[in-house]
Amino acid sequence: xxxxxxxxxxxxxxxxDAISRxxxxxxxxxxxxxxxxxxxxxxNLNSDDVLHLLRFVDDSKxxxxxxxxxxxxxxxxxxxxxxxxxxxxxxxxxxARLETSKVFAKEFMKRWKIPTAEFRSFTIQQREELxxxxxxxxxxLVLKADGLAAGKGVSIVESAKDAEGELERxxxxxxxxxxxxxxxxxxxxxxVEASVFAITDGKDYVVLPPAQDHKRAGDGDTGKNTGxxxxxxxxxxxxxxxxxxxxxxxxxxVISATAAEGFPFKGCLYCGMMLTSDGPKVVEFNxxxxxxxxxxxxxxxxxxxxxxxxxxxxxxxxxxNLKLNSSASVCIIAASKGYPDYHESGKEISGLEMKSDxxxxxxxxxxxxxxKIVTSGGRVIGVTGTDPGGRIKKAAEIAYDRLRGIRxxxxxxxxxxxxxxxxxxxxxxxSS
Numbered sequence: 001x002x003x004x005x006x007x008x009x010x011x012x013x014x015x016x017d018a019i020s021r022x023x024x025x026x027x028x029x030x031x032x033x034x035x036x037x038x039x040x041x042x043x044n045l046n047s048d049d050v051l052h053l054l055r056f057v058d059d060s061k062x063x064x065x066x067x068x069x070x071x072x073x074x075x076x077x078x079x080x081x082x083x084x085x086x087x088x089x090x091x092x093x094x095x096a097r098l099e100t101s102k103v104f105a106k107e108f109m110k111r112w113k114i115p116t117a118e119f120r121s122f123t124i125q126q127r128e129e130l131x132x133x134x135x136x137x138x139x140x141l142v143l144k145a146d147g148l149a150a151g152k153g154v155s156i157v158e159s160a161k162d163a164e165g166e167l168e169r170x171x172x173x174x175x176x177x178x179x180x181x182x183x184x185x186x187x188x189x190x191x192v193e194a195s196v197f198a199i200t201d202g203k204d205y206v207v208l209p210p211a212q213d214h215k216r217a218g219d220g221d222t223g224k225n226t227g228x229x230x231x232x233x234x235x236x237x238x239x240x241x242x243x244x245x246x247x248x249x250x251x252x253x254v255i256s257a258t259a260a261e262g263f264p265f266k267g268c269l270y271c272g273m274m275l276t277s278d279g280p281k282v283v284e285f286n287x288x289x290x291x292x293x294x295x296x297x298x299x300x301x302x303x304x305x306x307x308x309x310x311x312x313x314x315x316x317x318x319x320x321n322l323k324l325n326s327s328a329s330v331c332i333i334a335a336s337k338g339y340p341d342y343h344e345s346g347k348e349i350s351g352l353e354m355k356s357d358x359x360x361x362x363x364x365x366x367x368x369x370x371x372k373i374v375t376s377g378g379r380v381i382g383v384t385g386t387d388p389g390g391r392i393k394k395a396a397e398i399a400y401d402r403l404r405g406i407r408x409x410x411x412x413x414x415x416x417x418x419x420x421x422x423x424x425x426x427x428x429x430x431s432s
Contacts, residue, residue, distance in 0.1 A: 027041070030046075115278075137160070143170075152176075213231045270290050327386050329387075354405060380411070
């Protein structure tokens with residue numbers, strides 16, 4: 001079987017790694033990165049270059065295309081491929097609006113009574129009305145850019161002054177371009193976050209082990225929002241009752257509601273949840289696998305990922321037999337100095353050669369230069385440690401041990417990924 005993975009980050013490296021476990025599979029990746037090159041044949045095409053990707057699929061007789069990032073989904077790669085009879089994993093453009101427009105997603109949830117925070121939305125032309133609303137509002141509040149912002153378009157504001165500063169960045173400085181010309185203002189939700197991936201064919205679905213992401217750049221959830229500085233799976237904060245509520249009140253409603261509105265969702269429905277005192281509520285939807293959660297979650301899968309992705313693309317998820325192991329996995333992101341703002345690149349990376357049965361290095365922002373692997377992005381690598389015994393603390397220790405052997409100028413990472421889950425493990429151990 002011949003498979004094309006579209007994208008070039010850590011999520012795509014994890015997808016390539018998992019797909020490559022199947023026998024007799026030839027994997028290509030467009031554009032890929034220096035790490036992916038060791039497991040797949042790289043294709044020098046951007047992930048949103050839809051027509052050239054389609055031509056490559058034709059010429060190379062690709063059996064299945066797997067879309068990693070959000071941008072190709074936003075421009076309709078699935079629509080184009082399916083119109084030409086090509087098998088592809090991911091939602092069509094209209095369904096991808098659950099991610100590409102925060103306003104659309106919030107209004108969709110309101111229509112179908114899917115639990116989420118109360119909200120209002122405003123355009124750049126409604127700035128004065130928005131400022132008046134913010135001056136009379138109760139804080140903290142959450143401000144979200146409407147469009148795609150690489151996971152960085154969300155800010156928690158503690159006062160009207162903070163909110164006005166954020167609006168200056170969105171409306172005047174236009175740090176997210178057109179993505180920030182509409183904003184969603186949400187009530188702040190207190191609780192524990194969780195990421196839940198539902199793989200669906202538009203009718204049936206399977207749910208992968210729940211994970212937890214770490215968005216803030218600094219230890220103790222301080223600093224700026226990023227695309228994600230680490231993740232662990234499974235999260236012990238999602239028990240059977242929480243998962244049952246997420247399935248019935250979120251996943252099943254989305255699947256039935258998108259079908260009813262004429263844009264059935266097929267692919268990976270990423271449910272970003274907040275576990276509140278009033279039950280699980282949706283923070284956001286993504287229309288693809290999360291990054292870095294994917295690097296942790298896929299280590300817990302014993303059945304074939306490729307078969308699952310093909311089942312989704314072929315509308316046969318109902319016959320897929322999901323098999324999970326009892327491991328725990330922790331992924332830690334190493335970033336470039338200055339991330340998530342301007343960051344340095346071109347720094348040589350050392351220490352990548354070591355092999356391990358319990359850790360993997362997934363490349364996010366790397367490239368080959370002069371025969372050496374150098375940094376090329378804000379998030380550079382993700383080191384994933386896996387403990388077969390199911391202990392988050394042990395998995396984190398494995399990942400950090402591996403990470404300490406890797407070096408490049410300007411390298412930084414958080415030192416507390418998985419700590420909340422480890423603390424819960426310790427408490428349960430003391431009480432048992």
